[in-house]
Amino acid sequence: MSRRYLLWFAQEYLDFRLAEMQSILSMLKIEIKYVEKSYNKPYWIVELPSESCIKKIASRSVLIKSCIELWSSANTEERLHENLKSAMKNDSGKWIVESVTGESNDNHICHSSLLTVCSDPSKSFKIEVETFCKHFSMKEKVEKIELFSYLPLEGPVKLNNPDMKFSYIEFYGVDPNNVPKQPEQLFFGRWIVDGQRDLIQALSLKKRNFIGNTSMDAQLSILMANQAQVTMGDIVLDPFVGSGSLLVAAAHFGGYVWGSDIDFMMLHARTRPTRVGQKVRQKEESIKANMKQYGIESHYLDVLVSDFSLPLWRNDLKFDAIITDPPYGVREPTEKIGIEKENYTLAEDYLPNHVPSKVEYGLSHIYSDLLNFAATHLHIGRRLVCWYPLVRSEFEASQLPSHPCLRLLASSEQVLSRLVSRRLLTFEKISDAVPDVPLDPNAAHHNFRRAKKAEEIAINNIRRAQKVSNLK
Amino acid sequence: MKLITHNMLTSKCLKGVVTGYPLAISATNIKVTEVDFNPDFIVRIIPKIDWEVFWKAADSIGHSDGLPQTVESKLHDNNDFLKKVHRVLLEVEIDEGHLTCPESGRQFPITKGIPNMLLTEAENKFAMLLKSANDLYHEVFAPMPRQI
Numbered sequence: 001m002s003r004r005y006l007l008w009f010a011q012e013y014l015d016f017r018l019a020e021m022q023s024i025l026s027m028l029k030i031e032i033k034y035v036e037k038s039y040n041k042p043y044w045i046v047e048l049p050s051e052s053c054i055k056k057i058a059s060r061s062v063l064i065k066s067c068i069e070l071w072s073s074a075n076t077e078e079r080l081h082e083n084l085k086s087a088m089k090n091d092s093g094k095w096i097v098e099s100v101t102g103e104s105n106d107n108h109i110c111h112s113s114l115l116t117v118c119s120d121p122s123k124s125f126k127i128e129v130e131t132f133c134k135h136f137s138m139k140e141k142v143e144k145i146e147l148f149s150y151l152p153l154e155g156p157v158k159l160n161n162p163d164m165k166f167s168y169i170e171f172y173g174v175d176p177n178n179v180p181k182q183p184e185q186l187f188f189g190r191w192i193v194d195g196q197r198d199l200i201q202a203l204s205l206k207k208r209n210f211i212g213n214t215s216m217d218a219q220l221s222i223l224m225a226n227q228a229q230v231t232m233g234d235i236v237l238d239p240f241v242g243s244g245s246l247l248v249a250a251a252h253f254g255g256y257v258w259g260s261d262i263d264f265m266m267l268h269a270r271t272r273p274t275r276v277g278q279k280v281r282q283k284e285e286s287i288k289a290n291m292k293q294y295g296i297e298s299h300y301l302d303v304l305v306s307d308f309s310l311p312l313w314r315n316d317l318k319f320d321a322i323i324t325d326p327p328y329g330v331r332e333p334t335e336k337i338g339i340e341k342e343n344y345t346l347a348e349d350y351l352p353n354h355v356p357s358k359v360e361y362g363l364s365h366i367y368s369d370l371l372n373f374a375a376t377h378l379h380i381g382r383r384l385v386c387w388y389p390l391v392r393s394e395f396e397a398s399q400l401p402s403h404p405c406l407r408l409l410a411s412s413e414q415v416l417s418r419l420v421s422r423r424l425l426t427f428e429k430i431s432d433a434v435p436d437v438p439l440d441p442n443a444a445h446h447n448f449r450r451a452k453k454a455e456e457i458a459i460n461n462i463r464r465a466q467k468v469s470n471l472k
Numbered sequence: 473m474k475l476i477t478h479n480m481l482t483s484k485c486l487k488g489v490v491t492g493y494p495l496a497i498s499a500t501n502i503k504v505t506e507v508d509f510n511p512d513f514i515v516r517i518i519p520k521i522d523w524e525v526f527w528k529a530a531d532s533i534g535h536s537d538g539l540p541q542t543v544e545s546k547l548h549d550n551n552d553f554l555k556k557v558h559r560v561l562l563e564v565e566i567d568e569g570h571l572t573c574p575e576s577g578r579q580f581p582i583t584k585g586i587p588n589m590l591l592t593e594a595e596n597k598f599a600m601l602l603k604s605a606n607d608l609y610h611e612v613f614a615p616m617p618r619q620i
């Protein structure tokens with residue numbers, strides 16, 4: 001008999017939810033049935049084979065806030081209580097699902113066995129009230145709780161560390177500017193487990209020993225490790241490792257991590273400190289020191305200074321995951337590059353006619369390179385997860401980087417401004433057959449130009465915004 | 473740099489170099505740092521290791537004591553053996569020194585445990601340009617850390 005759960009999500013990164021869930025499910029080999037799965041609402045209703053499945057999922061998901069064994073749901077308060085009362089009498093061992101509005105299955109009534117196992121008088125409990133998109137005082141919440149006194153919960157109420165926690169949730173829609181008087185949907189159930197929201201704080205950049213100006217925040221890094229299905233003992237590479245932020249999450253989930261980057265100063269933490277108010281770098285700042293800080297030093301293999309456009313590893317070395325945030329461009333003319341006077345000669349080397357071929361290769365072909373590399377160096381069935389910048393209006397799924405040995409599984413969009421976004425691409429290696437395909441120079445070029453355009457627009461926007469705020 | 477890394481590295485980045493493997497190690501400073509032992513990981517990594525290269529590398533820096541010259545699968549159940557491999561593969565680190573390409577003799581420095589596989593001065597300078605790329609990146613894609 002499968003069990004029905006309410007998954008409550010953080011209301012952000014909506015475009016990443018399904019991708020994260022699918023990655024976690026296939027990694028853990030868990031079958032799910034989606035009973036209700038909307039894009040905009042912060043909850044899904046799902047069926048899973050057992051409670052241990054939901055616990056495993058929650059042990060990985062950073063987008064899930066909490067998981068609740070659903071007892072009843074309804075679209076009015078009266079109806080919710082009626083449904084719960086019917087549940088107490090529902091001995092069929094099955095769920096009753098009804099549609100009141102005729103549009104969706106918005107009435108859920110569980111079977112009585114879920115309630116009876118909770119009636120043990122020796123088990124303490126508490127009921128928590130959560131309201132989405134509307135605020136209630138403590139007193140109002142207590143009043144709401146008292147309405148549940150008919151439930152067959154025989155144990156004592158205990159506010160700290162009860163044996164069982166129940167959740168009553170009122171959902172007032174997702175538009176804070178247009179909150180209805182009555183809740184749109186209501187839920188009641190037994191709390192099972194929380195997702196990994198606390199990990200965002202635990203791995204926060206704010207408290208991290210070494211960060212750079214390209215460090216990825218903890219939440220997105222965790223998402224990437226999930227997309228890449230990193231588990232205990234995996235070998236993970238970030239070939240554009242920078243300050244190593246992606247490796248922190250990968251190592252947290254048990255990956256053994258290698259990184260490489262062309263920037264010697266970054267790997268040696270000799271760049272300007274990133275933190276406001278910090279004048280000099282601490283002596284012990286490094287990717288390795290970060291790993292030590294989080295108690296995962298044993299998962300740090302090494303970082304190397306090297307140019308990704310040139311071969312570095314043994315041909316036959318295979319990784320379990322490649323997660324990375326590639327560079328997407330260099331400021332071109334001197335002023336835009338913002339290099340100080342003494343570096344002018346360098347910048348001139350850089351002007352289009354004089355671009356040294358390797359540099360050109362390194363930047364404009366980075367995605368072709370990355371995909372070829374993944375096709376060669378990933379184990380079959382394992383994943384490449386990387387960011388890809390875009391001008392939103394120009395997005396076409398067919399234009400995303402592709403490779404015959406790699407299957408695109410997800411491309412979740414993070415909107416950065418009205419015009420610019422980046423997508424988190426997840427590829428799975430499906431074949432060893434074509435280890436290296438010749439570059440399609442046009443495709444790569446196209447990507448590069450797009451990226452450049454994205455960056456120009458973004459920068460102009462930022463400049464404009466800065467001007468405006470300076471005037472104020 | 474740990475020996476697990478050395479075991480995977482080549483100098484194929486050099487023009488004209490075909491295999492660039494294995495690199496010779498010259499160490500002026502070696503560190504040994506204890507880290508958690510995970511026998512499952514060691515068992516999983518052994519098939520990826522070129523054992524002869526591993527043994528010779530360990531020997532060349534004076535850490536081959538007790539490490540068998542060949543590896544047999546029956547050793548996978550032997551905890552002492554796995555611990556020894558763990559130690560030499562993951563705990564012994566070349567902190568300062570250099571790697572030498574077996575074909576061209578070209579040297580790559582290792583400083584503070586980090587090998588530098590970049591080719592020329594010019595390309596080292598290119599790395600400086602990246603700083604500006606990174607600043608740009610920071611403005612556009614990751615404006616957050618600066619407020620930290």
Ligand SMILES: C[S@@+](CC[C@H](N)C(=O)[O-])C[C@H]1O[C@@H](n2cnc3c(N)ncnc32)[C@H](O)[C@@H]1O
Binds near residue numbers: 212
């Ligand atoms: C967007 S940043 C990645 C930041 C990283 N996720 C972090 O935690 O800081 C891109 C990185 O690619 C590096 N890079 C640029 N060109 C490269 C190349 N040809 N080979 C290797 N690394 C390169 C840059 O130095 C930069 O650190």
